[in-house]
Amino acid sequence: MSVSSVPDRLRRLNKTQKLSVAGISAVAAAALSLSLVPGNAEAETGPQAISSEPVVFASAAGAPQAKTIQASVIEQHSTAEQLIKASDAAKAKKAAAVKEKAEAVSKAKAKKAEAVSKAKAKKAAAKRDTQAASRSESRTPVFSNNLDGWIKESLSIMKAKGIPGTYDGLHRNIMRESSGNPNALNDWDVNAVNGVPSIGLLQIIKPTFDAYHVGGTPHTQYDPVANITASANYAADKYGSIDNVNSAY
Template sequence: MFSSRTPGLSRLNKTQKASMAGVAAAGVAAVTFSLVPGNGGSAEAGSTSQSKPASASQVAWSSTTDGSQASAVHAIIAKQHTSAKATASDKTKSEADAKAKAAAKAKAEAKAKADAKKRAKTAASRSATRKPVYPNNLDGWIRESLAIMKKHGIPGSYNGIHRNIIRESSGNPKAINLWDINAQNGIPSKGLLQVIPPTFKAYHVKGTPNDIYNPVSNIVAACNYAADKYGSMDNVNSAY
């Protein structure tokens, strides 16, 4: 009698086992059918019926058919496993590609930010190195003084400053008055705008040299004093 179990069946899942059982049943049915005689082999009426044993070729054909069907089932199962592995492999590859793209995007964004920061730093550095260079003459001193005054909110114009400088010192930054009342009191007026030392000390603007004879320091301190007393150096038209 043929066994209903196929080698390796215990390792199959429920659906696969059911398929194998069906194949085995079909094989048994085929063998049984081969063993039952046809009508041509029936005994005469009234006599006892006897079954003829199946020939060796019939049994061999049934056994071969059953094995071929089992092999077909195994082939289908193997194909399903291969397909499942391929699907899993494709999914893994897709996930890996997505992660690689995300990592590349993040790296590109980080690089763009770093480059932008570097450009901003470079621009700031260039701006610092491009500090205006003023000529070392009356025009340059007045223009540099105006730039400093603008930062500190001190009013005054180029013409107003220039006019008072010409009247007070004729544009000589080392000018000193040794004959007026201030000189008699021991505090002579000095520099382009003839500032006395106490006034220079009180109205000196930080960031400029603490030197009354320095042309820019003298102009800025004098304009700071004039803004406090007269509103602006532009309003000064005589000794102040």
């Protein structure tokens, strides 16, 4: 169909109609184009009849509505972003709280473990001390019940009490005084005449024994260890040491 077949009144639009045409959207233009196509596929022999009713075009009044929709979309997008940000902030805060709680629990466990470790170490140290004391007690020497054992036991007591003397000094004087007999009794010298006979390994009289008796030993002159220790204590006081005695004293 040529343009010349369109009536003059359709082609000669007034000013208002031209402005309307200028403001239509792409959709309205497409609709207008379709309205100009024949209603069926069959070729027509004569000019197409044009409706006498006025053509209605989209007016510019649709533009404010589009702007309103666009503003609504922007507002919704902004609201969505704000909700996402708020959600992210809440998640971050929750994660920080969980982390802080986990760190507090970890610190508490570490502190408890440290306390338990210290308690175990203290207990182990106490146990070691007890065992050491027990071993020390178990190492306490057992002296034989003979002259050698009596001298060695006396020397251990003398060492603890700070009384000087050696094995040789004790043994030498014992052999001269009693020949190693703990029950030896002198009933003939001046001491015996005076009623205080010399008794035991180192032939000590009772007044001297009583004066120089060493605590921790039996209080009798016939006890070999008590006799040796008291005699050594007396010799240390009078001669500096039993080692310095080479005759009756």
